[in-house]
Amino acid sequence: MTGVWIFWTVIAIVGLAILIGGAVVYLDGRKQRELEQAEKGELEAATGDEDVVVAPPLSEFDDPEGAGVGVETIERPAEPVVEAETVAVEEPVAPELDRPEAPLSRWARLRRRLSSSNNALARALADLLSVDKIDADVWDDFETTLITSDLGVGPATELTDALRKRLAVDGVADPAEAKEVLTEELLKLVDPSLDRSLNLTPAKEGDPAVVLVVGVNGTGKTTTVGKLARVLVADDKSVVLGAADTFRAAAAEQLATWGERVGVETVRSDVDGADPASVAFDAVAKGVESGADVVIVDTAGRLHTKTGLMDELGKVKRVIEKKAPVTEVLLVLDATTGQNGMTQARIFAEVVDVTGIVLTKLDGSAKGGIVVQVQRELGVPVKLVGLGEGVDDLAPFDPEGFVQGILGE
Numbered sequence: 001m002t003g004v005w006i007f008w009t010v011i012a013i014v015g016l017a018i019l020i021g022g023a024v025v026y027l028d029g030r031k032q033r034e035l036e037q038a039e040k041g042e043l044e045a046a047t048g049d050e051d052v053v054v055a056p057p058l059s060e061f062d063d064p065e066g067a068g069v070g071v072e073t074i075e076r077p078a079e080p081v082v083e084a085e086t087v088a089v090e091e092p093v094a095p096e097l098d099r100p101e102a103p104l105s106r107w108a109r110l111r112r113r114l115s116s117s118n119n120a121l122a123r124a125l126a127d128l129l130s131v132d133k134i135d136a137d138v139w140d141d142f143e144t145t146l147i148t149s150d151l152g153v154g155p156a157t158e159l160t161d162a163l164r165k166r167l168a169v170d171g172v173a174d175p176a177e178a179k180e181v182l183t184e185e186l187l188k189l190v191d192p193s194l195d196r197s198l199n200l201t202p203a204k205e206g207d208p209a210v211v212l213v214v215g216v217n218g219t220g221k222t223t224t225v226g227k228l229a230r231v232l233v234a235d236d237k238s239v240v241l242g243a244a245d246t247f248r249a250a251a252a253e254q255l256a257t258w259g260e261r262v263g264v265e266t267v268r269s270d271v272d273g274a275d276p277a278s279v280a281f282d283a284v285a286k287g288v289e290s291g292a293d294v295v296i297v298d299t300a301g302r303l304h305t306k307t308g309l310m311d312e313l314g315k316v317k318r319v320i321e322k323k324a325p326v327t328e329v330l331l332v333l334d335a336t337t338g339q340n341g342m343t344q345a346r347i348f349a350e351v352v353d354v355t356g357i358v359l360t361k362l363d364g365s366a367k368g369g370i371v372v373q374v375q376r377e378l379g380v381p382v383k384l385v386g387l388g389e390g391v392d393d394l395a396p397f398d399p400e401g402f403v404q405g406i407l408g409e
């Protein structure tokens with residue numbers, strides 16, 4: 001009896017379990033269908049398109065056969081456009097760059113400085129005009145003063161002879177007329193016919209003009225390069241500077257400061273005592289690459305030995321010319337060094353083909369005659385003059401203005 005009871009109890013439990021299981025499966029399936037319906041409804045509501053087909057789950061694309069069959073392109077609802085927050089961007093303020101004084105007013109100012117300097121040449125000419133009677137002694141003194149004013153023996157004798165003839169022999173007595181004669185003769189010596197323009201025409205179209213600046217340390221090379229860059233930039237030229245004076249560490253820094261002031265790039269080496277030729281090459285390469293109009297290369301030019309100098313400057317020029325030909329070689333001379341400066345000038349002229357002279361410190365020199373002597377000896381015109389330490393104290397050399405300045409006009 002107990003066995004029968006146990007049998008029916010087990011049957012009842014199993015039956016109940018089957019019923020509960022069936023109910024759970026049924027309810028689960030219904031819930032799933034309701035969810036799918038709800039999702040489809042939302043999608044239709046978002047797109048307004050009742051034909052939208054829900055994308056199959058990615059796993060279905062694993063089956064290549066099923067993937068392409070009956071799958072339509074799904075128009076996903078557009079992402080809501082988020083308005084970008086407007087941020088006020090401040091216009092970059094261009095650094096304020098120096099602008100040089102106009103050439104005419106620059107030269108007029110420098111001429112005044114020249115006439116007020118205690119110039120031996122000017123004094124000799126003034127003395128000559130002020131004496132009542134010009135006798136042989138006066139002429140002798142005059143010639144000696146001209147020689148000591150660095151005019152050089154040849155030009156001094158030439159000028160004395162020409163003046164003696166015109167003033168004494170031709171009998172020019174009127175002071176104004178005598179001054180005119182002096183002006184004319186002096187101008188002849190300075191030679192206004194020489195071409196004093198800088199050669200900034202590149203040898204090949206597209207190349208930059210290359211200006212190589214040479215001279216003994218301390219003559220004012222770096223300052224001249226900076227002042228020149230300033231003038232060229234004001235003339236709308238794009239300029240690159242090369243700090244190939246690697247001998248004096250501060251020189252590159254000094255040049256870079258000039259570059260910043262006028263807004264031009266300075267190519268320099270981070271290594272002290274780097275190969276000047278390599279820096280010069282990099283500067284010209286930069287000029288070629290950036291399409292610059294002019295590259296100005298500052299050099300050290302130590303006068304240790306003539307062969308050393310020759311090797312150094314020769315190499316700099318050779319290496320530069322792998323990129324672009326040098327169009328102008330400017331020799332910077334300190335006018336206050338007189339005959340010493342002339343000796344330096346001769347050595348540099350033997351080492352490189354100098355095409356123009358920059359005579360600096362003419363403001364501090366009592367011997368303006370060096371203009372004539374250096375031109376005569378080297379056969380190269382003075383193209384620029386430095387008449388002070390100020391940024392605008394470099395001017396194109398103007399023979400008439402120079403002579404008038406010397407004569408105190």
Ligand SMILES: Nc1nc2c(ncn2[C@@H]2O[C@H](COP(=O)(O)OP(=O)(O)OP(=O)(O)O)[C@@H](O)[C@H]2O)c(=O)[nH]1
Nearest residue numbers: 217218219220221222223251360361386387388389
């Ligand atoms: N009075 C006067 N001083 C000048 C003139 N040009 C340059 N100087 C000064 O001369 C000094 C030497 O000038 P730098 O440009 O450093 O000379 P540098 O030839 O480059 O010298 P290194 O870099 O040593 O080779 C500086 O104090 C300049 O300000 C000028 O025309 N008149």
